Amino acid sequence: MRGLTLLKPTLLAIVLVICFSVANGSATSSEPTSHGREIIFAIGQMPLNLDPRYATDAASERVNRLIYQSLVDFDQHSRPTPSLASWLVLSNREFQFTLKAKRSAFNTPTKIRSTFLNARDVKATYDSFTNLADSPHAAEFSNIQEIVVLNDDTLIFKLKKDDANFPTKLLIGILPAALVEKNHDFSHHPVGSGSIQLLDWGNKLTLQRVKDGQRISLLEVKDPTVRVLKLLHGEVDLLQGELPSELIQHLESKSEITLKNSVGANFSYLGLNMQDPILQSLKVRQAIAHAIDRETIIAKVMTRQTRLASAILPPEHYTNHKSALPAYDYNPKRARRLLLEAGVQLPLKLVYKTSTDAQRVRLATIMQAQMAEAGIDLEIRSLDWGTFFADVKQGNFQLYGLTWVGIKTPEIYRKVFGSDSFPPHGFNRGRFSDASLDQLLVVENWPAVTKRIHAQLPYIPLWYEGQFAAMRNNIIHFTPKTDGNWDDLAKITYRKVH
Amino acid sequence: MKKFAITVLSFWLIAVMLGRLFGLNPNSIDLNAILSTPSAAYWLGADDLGRSILARLLRGVEVSFVVATVVTVVTMTIGVLVGLIAGFYGGKIDQFLMKITDIFLAFPGILLAIAFAAVLGPGLVNLTIALSMTGWVSYARLTRGQTLALRYRQHVLAAESLGATVPRLIFRHILPLLASILVVEATYSLASVMIAEASLSFLGLGIQAPNASWGAMLRDGVRYMLVAPHYVLIVGLSLMSLILAINLGGDYLRDKLDVRTEK
Numbered sequence: 001m002r003g004l005t006l007l008k009p010t011l012l013a014i015v016l017v018i019c020f021s022v023a024n025g026s027a028t029s030s031e032p033t034s035h036g037r038e039i040i041f042a043i044g045q046m047p048l049n050l051d052p053r054y055a056t057d058a059a060s061e062r063v064n065r066l067i068y069q070s071l072v073d074f075d076q077h078s079r080p081t082p083s084l085a086s087w088l089v090l091s092n093r094e095f096q097f098t099l100k101a102k103r104s105a106f107n108t109p110t111k112i113r114s115t116f117l118n119a120r121d122v123k124a125t126y127d128s129f130t131n132l133a134d135s136p137h138a139a140e141f142s143n144i145q146e147i148v149v150l151n152d153d154t155l156i157f158k159l160k161k162d163d164a165n166f167p168t169k170l171l172i173g174i175l176p177a178a179l180v181e182k183n184h185d186f187s188h189h190p191v192g193s194g195s196i197q198l199l200d201w202g203n204k205l206t207l208q209r210v211k212d213g214q215r216i217s218l219l220e221v222k223d224p225t226v227r228v229l230k231l232l233h234g235e236v237d238l239l240q241g242e243l244p245s246e247l248i249q250h251l252e253s254k255s256e257i258t259l260k261n262s263v264g265a266n267f268s269y270l271g272l273n274m275q276d277p278i279l280q281s282l283k284v285r286q287a288i289a290h291a292i293d294r295e296t297i298i299a300k301v302m303t304r305q306t307r308l309a310s311a312i313l314p315p316e317h318y319t320n321h322k323s324a325l326p327a328y329d330y331n332p333k334r335a336r337r338l339l340l341e342a343g344v345q346l347p348l349k350l351v352y353k354t355s356t357d358a359q360r361v362r363l364a365t366i367m368q369a370q371m372a373e374a375g376i377d378l379e380i381r382s383l384d385w386g387t388f389f390a391d392v393k394q395g396n397f398q399l400y401g402l403t404w405v406g407i408k409t410p411e412i413y414r415k416v417f418g419s420d421s422f423p424p425h426g427f428n429r430g431r432f433s434d435a436s437l438d439q440l441l442v443v444e445n446w447p448a449v450t451k452r453i454h455a456q457l458p459y460i461p462l463w464y465e466g467q468f469a470a471m472r473n474n475i476i477h478f479t480p481k482t483d484g485n486w487d488d489l490a491k492i493t494y495r496k497v498h
Numbered sequence: 499m500k501k502f503a504i505t506v507l508s509f510w511l512i513a514v515m516l517g518r519l520f521g522l523n524p525n526s527i528d529l530n531a532i533l534s535t536p537s538a539a540y541w542l543g544a545d546d547l548g549r550s551i552l553a554r555l556l557r558g559v560e561v562s563f564v565v566a567t568v569v570t571v572v573t574m575t576i577g578v579l580v581g582l583i584a585g586f587y588g589g590k591i592d593q594f595l596m597k598i599t600d601i602f603l604a605f606p607g608i609l610l611a612i613a614f615a616a617v618l619g620p621g622l623v624n625l626t627i628a629l630s631m632t633g634w635v636s637y638a639r640l641t642r643g644q645t646l647a648l649r650y651r652q653h654v655l656a657a658e659s660l661g662a663t664v665p666r667l668i669f670r671h672i673l674p675l676l677a678s679i680l681v682v683e684a685t686y687s688l689a690s691v692m693i694a695e696a697s698l699s700f701l702g703l704g705i706q707a708p709n710a711s712w713g714a715m716l717r718d719g720v721r722y723m724l725v726a727p728h729y730v731l732i733v734g735l736s737l738m739s740l741i742l743a744i745n746l747g748g749d750y751l752r753d754k755l756d757v758r759t760e761k
């Protein structure tokens with residue numbers, strides 16, 4: 001009995017200690033630090049790999065842009081501009097890069113001596129691709145014959161074959177040579193010279209801004225409704241994209257939330273199998289293009305500032321300045337007539353493959369209803385992502401819907417529509433082969449290339465989805481970008497509201 | 499309990515018939531009515547594509563009834579046959595059949611159905627096949643146990659000694675005695691198949707767009723819970739009431755058919 005009476009207060013004390021420590025632990029995340037309160041950013045998908053030589057998913061690339069610095073970047077018209085270095089074209093096989101005088105040091109862990117980025121780090125980063133057979137970017141740099149370091153600031157890239165666009169490929173974040181030699185695990189312990197460094201990667205990914213120590217955590221919340229609820233309850237401070245338009249409107253009505261919009265540059269399209277006997281007919285492809293009422297879809301179910309698309313690269317891209325192409329208008333009667341002229345028996349049965357993503361299925365269902373008016377009986381097959389993407393890569397489809405994200409260079413046209421770019425050598429998944437286009441691609445006459453693709457319709461262009469970010473009112477200095485990057489995390493601020 | 503079950507089941511059956519009679523179109527899209535609340539034009543409101551929730555609810559329950567009935571008939575046929583053969587013959591045949599049954603039983607039914615549906619691909623037919631492949635086990639176990647008990651009853655032995663064939667013994671002298679138990683089991687199975695169908699459709703492995711399914715409607719409804727709570731509530735309550743009615747109906751039948759509890 002005496003033991004039991006002693007046990008009770010002991011248990012009570014343990015419970016109190018646990019409660020106190022839990023409460024204390026939960027408070028630390030929102031407590032103001034000497035650098036301001038931690039900012040929590042809710043994202044739909046956590047980065048998968050923070051080694052820029054391996055990263056391919058959007059979240060990893062967006063974080064890597066902050067952790068590392070690259071030699072080259074793009075301006076608002078997607079022209080390549082110097083980032084870490086300016087360059088001199090010695091010939092189409094030789095490019096001399098000179099690093100800027102004012103450079104950052106690598107944000108190394110405390111145990112390792114920090115060094116300033118120099119030409120040897122650049123060489124080590126790009127040389128390492130020769131040993132990385134499993135890197136998805138390795139093929140991009142297989143044309144490099146040699147990298148010659150002239151001094152700390154200057155180096156020359158020598159190529160095996162001519163490539164006038166080579167500088168546009170140098171987007172890989174620069175790694176410290178000393179750690180590259182030691183085969184450091186950059187995937188989980190990134191070391192870069194960017195404006196942000198990684199502090200911790202557990203349930204959330206915690207970053208720290210170098211200049212002022214501001215902490216920013218990326219928290220994965222897959223469900224859009226939960227993301228919105230967490231923002232409304234103040235559990236997170238910021239979210240960007242990946243919400244249905246109805247939830248965005250819901251957020252707009254909340255006084256404690258600030259919503260910011262911008263146009264987008266990510267291109268959504270319908271891919272067609274050009275080896276399909278029916279879809280080989282240009283009139284059938286034109287009929288499909290005229291059977292979709294893009295304007296109504298954009299107005300009713302897309303986010304604000306979504307724009308009609310007519311090419312992979314958006315109108316503000318430097319290759320499109322003199323060749324604004326009209327979008328195919330919605331005209332079901334014309335579509336029906338084109339189908340009849342093509343000798344197709346109506347209704348034309350087509351299979352459309354898409355992922356199980358709710359918004360994708362929703363859009364497919366609207367297009368199905370619109371196409372029915374033009375005499376097209378569209379069967380929707382929504383497949384899990386793995387199966388769907390494998391089918392697309394293998395050419396096992398008639399129609400599919402996807403989006404190109406973060407495309408900057410016109411080289412994409414060669415990779416997507418060139419006759420020599422059938423998978424696995426490129427992304428010509430519809431197996432489009434056009435001799436006239438191939439000639440235009442060789443001479444890099446991009447306006448003519450864009451026009452030819454627009455006329456031949458190997459893709460049915462849909463739209464560039466608008467970008468938006470929703471944040472608590474005390475978050476400032478964050479604006480969504482056209483390609484959805486998170487560059488503003490380098491200056492985002494938590495403002496105390498009294 | 500009995501009244502509730504009969505009322506709810508009758509309501510849904512009549513509603514389905516009336517829906518067909520009035521030609522409600524569950525796939526008619528009206529982008530101006532997206533997620534609208536109940537009104538004269540849309541009695542239960544409209545979904546995320548401006549389609550009538552009422553029309554889709556009725557078509558969805560029709561699909562549920564059809565899938566549940568077909569799957570129950572198929573699984574009961576397979577399961578009862580396996581159980582009768584195993585229980586009647588016993589020995590190695592019984593061991594072999596029960597080993598197969600145990601393998602299926604060892605794996606969670608819904609998980610197996612998800613795996614089958616993923617391999618076969620989404621769609622109504624494949625969904626029915628996936629659910630049928632996993633649902634026969636409980637019938638086989640039940641039938642086998644009862645058959646073992648009935649196999650050496652006096653009337654079966656008498657018929658056997660009079661020269662009755664095996665099919666006659668099984669179908670004339672054993673199966674009729676199992677009927678009441680199987681009917682009760684089938685009622686419970688109807689409810690579980692309906693839930694399984696809704697679950698697979700919720701995961702995107704069932705009925706494909708634009709066809710209506712309660713599971714897919716629930717999935718969409720959850721997505722818009724903040725802006726159109728009526729959508730998910732209507733579908734959720736409908737599914738709950740129907741499953742409850744079927745289960746209560748099963749309880750009623752069990753009590754009615756069980757000689758020990760019949761008054």
